[in-house]
Amino acid sequence: AAFLISAFARLLTRPEPEQRRDNQPRALVIAPTRELALQIHRDAEALGRHAGLRLGLVYGGVDYDKQRRQLARRIDLLIGTPGRLIDYNKQGALDLRGIEVAVLDEADRMFDLGFIRDIRFLFRRMPKPERRQSMLFSATLSYRVLELAYEHMNNPELVKIEAERVTADKVEQTLYYPSNSEKIPLLIGLLRRERPKRAIVFTNTKRNAEEVLAWLRGNDIRAEILSGDVPQKKRQRLLGQFEQGEFDVLIATDVAARGLHIPDVTHVFNYDLPQDAEDYVHRIGRTARAGASGQAFSFACEDTAFYLPDIEAYIGQKIPHEGVSPELLVEPKPRARIEHHRGPRPGGRSGRSGGKGGDRSRGRAQEGRRRRRGNGSRRRGAASGKQAGG
Template identity: 60%
Template sequence: MKHSETQQIKFKDLPLHEKLHKALDFIKFTHCTPIQAESLPLMLTGKDVAGQAQTGTGKTAAYLLTILQHLLEHPGHDDPGKAPLRALIISPTRELAIQIYNDACLLNKYTDFRIGLVYGGVDYDKQRKMLQDGVDILIGTPGRLIDYYKQKIFSLAKLQIVVLDEADRMFDLGFIRDVRYMFRRMPKPEERQSMLFSATLSWRVTELAYEHMNNPVLIRINPDQITAKNITQIGYHVSSDEKISLLIGLLRRIDPKRTIVFVNTKRTAEQIWGYLEGNGYHSAILSSDVPQQKRQKLFQDFSSGNLPILVATDLASRGLHIPDISHVFNYDMPQNPEDYVHRIGRTARAGASGDAVSLICEEYVYSLHEIEEFIGEKIPTERVEPDMLVLLSDPVAMRDKRPVPRWKNKSKQGGFRQKSSRTGKR
């Protein structure tokens, strides 16, 4: 099916239950995205699908609608406590699992299916009790799912549908053995429907699909669809010593509404946070060692606008669904081209426009060519003008009082040790 044709498909033209059409009308979903248009007609007939799709492309709604339609067509046991688990969605991260759950609740608005959510770090006994009471659809991360499964809190024996979301991320995070463990305890591939979605259909992902799925249809997004057309990309070649000065200079020029600054290490995140706070920009760090409850509070503050800037490692670049992110900064260029796509995909969601700004220094410039090959286009670059490199106030130290390292500024426009008479906007 050609891309130009798939764009014309409307949800009302799909053979969905009236309750699902009502839910789609409520959330104002009218036209299918390309991945929805190509996958839904197949999945609604029970076919297995392995799709290449980024977050923000509508893949979640595609497989949730398929699950809900199947459950509506095949009523379950009347007694919730005796009803076996019927659909399982496996997510690599807690953040993505939570967002899938929220989307599922929206589409389940006019049906009464019991949807469960399990992930590590919080509510162990509460989640266990929920599973014991029975659920139709279970969404969870591999570790917590296997924990409850081994305790025989739920069974996979009668599973009808399974979804593996962000399969490539399962490999990256070392969860693939856990995923295979669960697949081997489900009904045979021909006795269930399986759906897999991944940023790329690499060799290892397609091997997993063919091993644990029933002759899946592979759906690939064309190269010109890898990055959204409504994202404006721009790069600045800058020395490592001048990156923080340029970052804050750009923030002062742009005054973005809601921003994520991506870095490659937690140490750099702490350094950036210190300079942002010291120069009038309220921000917070999102990395792998942030406790789950604090992480959720950060998301709430960021989504509500109380927190304008997140400084994040690549943990946050996958699965986040926060509306109205106006700018993404690659303070460090990612070392993996797929991470570049995931990072900039945090902006320009749901038809909005956004900007992706990359600071290309000598340390990470080596990944630029590979990124451009992967996305099928050159990242436009602009000259760093002298007035972009601003004078900086001293950084704020972390609460544990560790010393904040200072970069040596070789720019004639002002060293980092000088105080600025200007302050950034919060």
Template identity: 55%
Template sequence: MKFTDLNLPEQVQRGIADTGFTDCTPIQEKTLPLALSGKDVAGQAQTGTGKTAAFLISLFTRLLKNPTGGETRNPRALILAPTRELVVQIEKDAQALGAHCGFVIQAIYGGVDYMKQRSALKEGADVVVGTPGRLIDYLKQKVYSLKEIEVLVIDEADRMFDMGFIADLRFILRRLPPFDKRQNLMFSATLNQRVMELAYEFMNVPEKVAVTPEQMTAERVEQVLYHVGRKEKFPLLLGLLRKEGMERTMIFVNTKREAEFLDERLNANDSPCRVISGDVEQRKRLRILEDFKNGKLPILIATDVASRGLHIDGVSHVINYDLPQDAEDYVHRIGRTARAGAEGKAISMADEDGAFHLEAIHEYIKDKIPVEWAEDDLFVHDFKRVKPKPKGQESRAKGPTHHGRKHPEGEKKAGEGEAKKRRRPRKKPAGEKPKPE
């Protein structure tokens, strides 16, 4: 099916043409006719299949067919997503697809200027894309109202449960107009029982749509697995980076500490990279992502905060330096490559700990990752070594300073210990009984 076959407003067709889309993806072909006819949709599709464009096209079409005449300053459409990165990506896609629709689109998420977002929301927005936490914050301050919402979109619904946002999500949904007075669209990588319970509670008899649920990973991703010892992982990683000629590579690890240590070692060995994790300040995180998208940064190290919602063209390789502890995260990690019909390669390393997660991953993807054995010449042993920082060193470095010298956390003020030493013990009055130990 082509987008021109659909009965879309001229403004929406122009936005689709500007982005270069011509043919519908399977999820778009199944959901768009239902959503454009006004039905509620609960869609299941793997990452990178175009579900964002599917709900944005439906949303813009509905708002254009029901003009308000500019009477309201409150949002008419609400898109909820679990992570900041996903919110930023959806807003970017919305600005591109809705460039000719004349709608004000506003992203609301934490980690950036609080008052700036508050003012923008108070001035008025037609479409709001946000994470639950900050949306609730502004809602309690009565900065905006949800009483005029015509379209609700919940993206990555399963991730809302995983990240503990379900209570916040229900708080927002209960303040919307009745479910039969609005259109509801929900997309998720898995439509499990708890996701469908949410759909039946807050949606109006949703049509359930699933695209290739039997194949969890993208078709064009070449997957390979290396069994390797913990001490051999970094020599193998360097060898792979040099052999494969990876122009734009994402490396996933399980912990922030491992990400920072890997970052130091790669930079010391002439492999420029940066780290994004949940603790990286939001503006810095966006700047790093922009450098990676523009090709200024060849390697991006990330924890699972970046495994969903990022659409970066041209990611040639994804490397699971640590195998994820959650099997579902494996699918989302490797989904950062081979997006929108492109091809890519996903390389995973299973060390002594990671091997325990393989069975769950194979069961989840309903397939086995092909195994390759690394030849000796693939390992790089003459690399520059970097000592890992002791645990807690960063927090001590951020402590208060005294005459230009940093004090460890909890350090006593100068002279305090000596003063205590000079104190004489109190003399006991005559006849006083000793206290029991």
């Protein structure tokens, strides 16, 4: 709402340029993932229901020509992912020279996913910073993010919100030290004991996610998997079914779950401890939202226990631990057979058929994540660029 209300206010209080072309949106919101773009679009529809502004949404993995046609309908506010925006711009279907408001959401994730060159490409095709309002939002303000702000914004002002605690106060955290062979029995035992209304199980790899899915389904637990190569329409359907309670457990990797906003998650399970301490905070932050309470269970197993010191140093506390009791180690039934999907990579850039590539190569993502550690202060904030004259 912070940037949507500001963008709406600007568009509604200033006249539309007389020479504006049909393919020139007045405001642009750039999001790193499809799911975040969809969420922003839903919020924009709700907040701007009576504003009379035309909204647009473009991202990879869905009908290319259908999205292209909407760009010729004088969209006021366009929301999109970097790759698809660049595709349309290069083909002449999207003209950014009329942008009055530019918003970059989750700027730190743009670096993580290797999109920063795409972002610079888009900014350089907009009017100069002094001729537009610019807003940049980021969970962490590293030197790279600040450099981007000063490069493409007009005398930006820094707005910071310092959190008293890194993790949510109402998340009850519990740590277990299982052996690798005990992880599945322990997970099933905890799920049976807790009977969560809505739970997310995080793994570090898609292979582990598929392994967990097979065991949970074999033990009569309604579960689905959210991995990076699930087609976009199926992803949206799965998320809708999860929110409607058609299944109880969503298994996901960090990359696949980025940008998701799922309400009423009661439990989070770190089947694998994350390699990055910030990912631990993002994971358990999926629960205990909007004043609710939540549970977070983490497994420090033989393969991931050495990530624990960095995590506890980052959150500034020791995670309470419990012993792996025999009562929790259930005897699981045989695993189910699951179909292994091999589809296109996720992201905003794809061919007309939706079957090519993603929003740039994921190869740069890992490099960006390695460089991020220790790169600047860990503050939540937003930078807002002022237009000349106020």
